[in-house]
Amino acid sequence: MNEVAVLGAGMHPWGKWGRSFIGYGTAAAGAALADAGIDWPDVRSVVGAGTLRCGYPGHVAGAAFAQALGWQGARVTSVYAACASGAQAIDTARAQILAGIAEVVLVVGADSAPKGFFAPAGGDRPDDPDWLRFRLLGATNPAYFALYARRRMALHGDTTDDFARVKVKNAAAGALNPYARYRTAVSAGQVAASPVVADPLRLLDVCATSDGGAALVLSSMEYARRHGAGDPVRIRAVSTVTPVYPASGPGLPDIATDSAVAVDPPAPGFRESIARAAYEEAALGPEDLSLAEVYDLSTAMELQWYEDLGLCRPGEGAGLLRAGATALGGRIPVNTSGGLASFGEAVPAQAIAQVCELTWQLRGTAGARQVPGARAGMTANQGLFGHGSAVVAVR
Amino acid sequence: MVAGWFTDTEDEEGFRLLGTRCGACSAVFFPREDSLCRNPACAGDALTEVPLSKRGRVWSYTDGRYRPPAPYVSDPEAPWEPYTLLAVELEAERMVVLGQAAPGVTVADLSVGVEVEVVPGILSEDTGTSWTTWHWRPVEEER
Ligand SMILES: [Zn+2]
Secondary structure (H helix, E strand, O other): OOOEEEEEEEEEEEEOOOOOHHHHHHHHHHHHHHHHOOOHHHOOEEEEEOOOEOOEOOOOHHHHHHHHHOOOOOEEEEEOOHHHHHHHHHHHHHHHHHOOOOOEEEEEEEEEOOOOOOOOOOOOOOOOHHHHHHHHHOOOHHHHHHHHHHHHHHHHOOOHHHHHHHHHHHHHHHOOOOOOOOOOOOOHHHHHHOOEEEOOEEHHHEOOEOEEEEEEEEEEHHHHHHOOOOOOEEEEEEEEEOOOOOOOOOOOOOOEOOOOOOOOOOOOOHHHHHHHHHHHHHOOOHHHOOEEEEOOOEHHHHHHHHHHOOOOOOOOHHHHHHOOOOOOOOOOOEOOOOHHHHHOEOHHHHHHHHHHHHHHHHHOOOHHHOOOOOOEEEEEEEEOOOEEEEEEEEO | OOOOOEOOOOOOOOOOEEEEEEOOOOOEEOOOOOOOOOOOOOOOOOEEEEEOOOEEEEEEEEEEOOOOOOOOOOOOOOOOOOEEEEEEEEOOOOEEEEEEEOOOOOHHHOOOOOEEEEEEEEEEEEOOEEEEEEEEEEOOOOO
16 A cells, blocks of 8 residues: 555644744644654655635745755655645655655645635636626625535434534534644534624634644654654545546635536535545445544535535535534544634644654544544545645554 | 626627637536637637626625735725625536625625626726726516
């Protein structure tokens, strides 16, 4: 199998700290290196996950982290893929290791996010679909999440109480995670009392913007053995797929879907294909998972992921949740870290943070939120403009 | 700003969204695609303008209770009035097109599957200029 070892995982606590993203990234990198027992000069490649705001990234992520940690001549790569930046950074690091280009790679992502809605760059830029959806429709990210939430209510009978249950579940897990921004339990009543942002979603149904950082030290299996890590957590699959034409369902930031007039929509659909590609590469299936970390950008979206990951049949996400299967102690706990509900969005860091959580769970060091005997975990995310990623890690 | 996305008429009856259609595979594109057919199995590059269906059915809907950031234009001095956002399924084109609802239409007036039609609306106004856009409006019951 084309496996790579996770030698180290580290984070900077998430929140609104008001500092530069470099500080969060180097703190997370330092924690991951210490966890791996590797000295920074031994790292032969750095992959930085970047964010792009106001049309200019400000810094080239990989080089910015490498400079802050102290130039030592390593190979460098920077990856921008919006919400999937972290997953594509992991994919890049893994490819370098499997190709024999580098034995030990540091993957870092960090952000200090602005308050409020994410917004596009200024100026008149009608050739940018992201600019257009704001200019013409005022369609924020939560507006898209809400269209999907309302559609689930109409198609599957999900209720706003179901959505609130996701938040209650994830907040309970996040309360046990020292890296989470929000570390208090939330009641269904508190969700219901929070203001509506985009009907039917309320403030506590959508994730906040945050600061934070996450890092991983990945290596070849051979290096891990030489380094004395005989049985490390291993990354067994990384899928980074695009949709197949015609993509159906309105996706960020598009104003319309593809027309299915010339070609029938593919089966499975795009989001399902993200998980399928990873399952296929990892040679395992949903029944083998001990836990999953998915992008709960909204509570309703988490229910969709249950179905896309094959944890239940289409339309049965809310039933799986109501049965307690996805809570800590359930059959297949989802977002044991607390998810984005507890962390908020630090875009380039979040897909890396998901793999940090898998690492700790698979090592059995996740403390009060530990899934007993965890053997395999999957992460899933989706980025802007039609692409998504999933990572499978095993022990 | 969105030249060629809809017909240039004030007349509600004749108002249509404009897309393009590939001459080779008949795929439809909105917003208009003028250079290259995006069907990966098609090598077509001759796309012609085509009006989209006037009516469709609500795929989903929501509203915006908080003022969106720029480049959305709104008067920061005026109290925020939520707008309603629709995703509308066009049967003939087999696609979903987003758009704001006509003023006065709230989420309480809508449900998934109800029929709506496209009408001209005002996106924003500044000194001397009024920017037109498209709105979706529930079709009055014909009796
Ligand atoms: Zn074509």
